[in-house]
Amino acid sequence: MSLFFQQVPLGPMANYVYLIGDHACKELAVIDPAWDIAAIRKIASEHGFTITSALITHGHPDHINAVEDLLQQENAKVYMHKDEVPWIEGWKETAIATGHGDAINIGQYTVQVIHTPGHTEGSQCFLLGDKMLSGDTLFIDGCGRTDLPGGNAEKLYYTFTDIIKNLPADIMIYPGHDYAHDKCQRLSQQLQTNPYLRAHSKQDFLSMVQPGFKSL
Ligand SMILES: [Zn+2]
Ligand SMILES: [Zn+2]
Numbered sequence: 362m363s364l365f366f367q368q369v370p371l372g373p374m375a376n377y378v379y380l381i382g383d384h385a386c387k388e389l390a391v392i393d394p395a396w397d398i399a400a401i402r403k404i405a406s407e408h409g410f411t412i413t414s415a416l417i418t419h420g421h422p423d424h425i426n427a428v429e430d431l432l433q434q435e436n437a438k439v440y441m442h443k444d445e446v447p448w449i450e451g452w453k454e455t456a457i458a459t460g461h462g463d464a465i466n467i468g469q470y471t472v473q474v475i476h477t478p479g480h481t482e483g484s485q486c487f488l489l490g491d492k493m494l495s496g497d498t499l500f501i502d503g504c505g506r507t508d509l510p511g512g513n514a515e516k517l518y519y520t521f522t523d524i525i526k527n528l529p530a531d532i533m534i535y536p537g538h539d540y541a542h543d544k545c546q547r548l549s550q551q552l553q554t555n556p557y558l559r560a561h562s563k564q565d566f567l568s569m570v571q572p573g574f575k576s577l
Contacts (some may be wrong), residue, residue, distance in 0.1 A: 364470060365389070365408060366492065368535060368544060372396030374423045375539040379494055382410045383468025390414040390467045392487060392494050393424040393537060394431045401427070402434075416465060416472065417441040417456075418496025418537055419484040420449045421509075428452055440465055442476060445483025448511060459485065477524060479517025480505030488528075493548070494535045499525060501534065501541035504557040507570050514570040518563050526558065 365382035372395060380401070382389035389410035391401055405412050412435045418424055420441065429451055431437055441449070443458035459465070461476035465487075473488040477498040484505075487494040497505030498520065507514040530549040552558050560566035 363468075365410070366489075367404065369401070369404065370539055371400060372423065376423050377535065377537055377539060377544075379535060380404060380410075381467050381470065381472070381489060382408065383470055384408075386468040387411055388413045388468040390416055390465075390472070391431065391437075392416045393418055393496070394427040395422075395424050396427060398427040398430040401431075411435075412437050414438045414440065414465070414467065416487055416494075417445070418486065418494065418498075419481045420445045421481070421497065424496070424537065425449070440474075442474070442483035442485040444476075444478070445481060445485075448481070448483070461485075475524060475528075477520045479507055479513055479520045481509070481511040482513070483511075488532070491529070491532050492535060493528065493532045494537075496537040499534060499551070499555070499558075500536045500538060501543050501546050501551065502555050503540055504555075504570070505537075514567050515563065517570065518560070518566045521558055521560075521566070526552070 363384035367380040369378045371378050379392035387410050389405050389412050394415050439456050440459050441456045446456050446458050459474045463474040465472045475486040477484050477486050480497045484498050532548050533545050535545045
């Protein structure tokens, strides 16, 4: 057992930051570094890890507002989808642009990039074995809002029908926010209870996706 995986609730907006590490080489990736870099560093050092990379699901502030703090001390690689990079400021030149199907290595582990536009143009999910970190694309029994700049409800519909529903049903969904009774759930269960995955048609889906979701 040399995989380190931790779901860390952080900040005032019920975000989840995730840590993926390889105990063998002590490399640690932070998924969506936000809110409290000291808390993230503390967990890393307690387990003897060096933060070597940051993987970004999308560019909303509640998912990236600690990237600059991270880069001030750590020589970390920051991975962000190529369609999302143009939306950010500050560390744009530092970002390593990713594309659908790319593989990102964390020690001996490989994370697969899945481009999932809809919540934002360059939203991406990360697949690590049977775990999928879904950012604000898919929540437990919900989905990210589509009315912010770069959002597109129709694209999110096709992300669900053409990408998410084609993934193995036994993967565990780890969302970007704690908005539900469960911290994670299998895709198979979400296919039964998530109204956005259950939509019968595009029209059905679009009628459900209304402004006013509480997420960023
Ligand atoms: Zn968001
Ligand atoms: Zn968010």
